[in-house]
Amino acid sequence: MSVRRAMTVPRVRRVAVVLGLVALVAVPHVGDAFQVTLVVRGLVWATLAASVWFLLRICDLPSLGHAAFFGIGAYTAGLAVTRWQVDNVFAALGLAIVVTAVLSLPIAVIAGRLRNMQFILVTLAFAEMTRSLATRWAELGGTDGLVGVIRPGAWPFGLDLSDATTYYYFALAVLLAGVALLVVVVRSPFGAVLRGIRDSEQRVAALGYNPLVYRVAAFVLSAVVAGSAGVVHTYLNRFANPTDVAPLVSARALLIVVLGGAAIAGPVTVAILLTIIEDALSSHTDRWLGVLGALYVVVALANGAWNPAAWRRALVRRRGGATPATHAADDAPPPPARRAATLERTT
């Protein structure tokens, strides 16, 4: 019994994460160029979803405006190569991060004072303002967007990003760096205060913390990760377009996070799977949006019932100690949905 107990939930989770990572690294070796590009799209969505996850799950702030920061990153990446003669992808990424941080700060200061529905509406409003700027500002190409974008070099690594496989690993690196950054922050003293503010703002303020400062910092951090996703997006498509800043982008990112559950692996997995499923559906039927909608409804309804940890406990009880390891395989890659009740353990 004690040996079997050793396969604890955190360990199952770790195994699932490792299997998921192995699968992601293996993609270019098993897929063709089209499939690899498709998964890159999934990686972009995963990066954006991770940034939204951070705000929603750690700060309890539901952003419906992350398309703004995604778009700011996307346009900065485009301008970097078309106007500013930046020929290094890391320089472009750094530039996009700085621009996103600076432009998100005033939005953070305003939105950081709001909660719930007000926060949703204000973030949506800022995203729409950003979109209307993108369509009307001639320098940004209007409704045509920025065209003629090329993938810059990758000094000092000497990578050729025009190669699909190389670009895949670049996108994967950006995703993993973003997720690692968010996880490190969540586990730090700063992250502890953020979770404290999520639980009770009054209590944390009464201890001497200024909740607004912490929320603004969290917002800017989240915006920067979303901006990085925009950079990968622009160099993938070789253009930046006002549709990158559309409300549907924000909504889809938020939807992925809601479907993905409490742990950060959730939205990352959902983003990649959803992108693949959408493509598979759309190549089989013209009514793929309807099928997708039905799928959303089913997943949303099943979300409350999805609790692998509880099933595992129930099974162990019934069989008098069936090893959870056999069920771990069912859970890998990381379960797409996890109940909010496990929130405190995910961090």
Place this chain on the structure above:
Amino acid sequence: MTVLALENVSKSVGGLDINRDVTIEVGRGERRALVGPNGAGKTTLMNLAAGLTRPTSGRVVLDGHDVTRLPAHRRARRGIARTFQITNLLPSMTVRENVAVAVQAGERSRCNPVVPWRRLRTVWSRVDELVERGRLTDVAGQPVSTLPYGVQRRLEIVVACARPAKVILLDEPGAGLTSDETEDLLDFVFTLGDDVGILFVDHDIDLVLRAATEVTVLHLGAVLTSGTPQNIATSGILDEIYLGRAAHA
């Protein structure tokens, strides 16, 4: 030596006077109780002192400095600690984590975004010390939301007292507990130090008269009288406002 003073404080909301021209002083080492029936304005006064709301007129002075315009978190940094009438903890975090967030508020590393939280040795050793003194060791690793109410109240006190404070505001620390349990909680606070001023509210008059060094009686938002517990007990004023004897006389 006064550490916290409310000077001629009034608070009205929508034309309704909740506090009228209230002046209260809390000295170092003093344990001042606020008593009065429901609606006397006790909790509002606590919120005014802590900075959760601002007075319509009057001043709040902490250790000689006017803090009337300072928000709650700035006052906390200057030495006001408080508990809430309705338990106000971080429910998804464990007992130790709740105490750690409190202890960390005074550390330079409080907003470090890189170091793992678990590595802050100075914080966690102080946390274990406090958890032990609060007799919470058995439940130290449990999420607060799973704890019985009485234990949550004790944690509320431990969290409020985690940092050195000049004045501690206790808003019905024993709400929903028996007198013995409440007295137990108050003992924990009273052993914190001789120079801490304490302002507390409780409905149990007998307990208040035993535990306080000074008593202020509030009625309909204004101070009716102040004095030592003996004076208040023998004056018969509590019977008047609680039972309305004066009205019948």
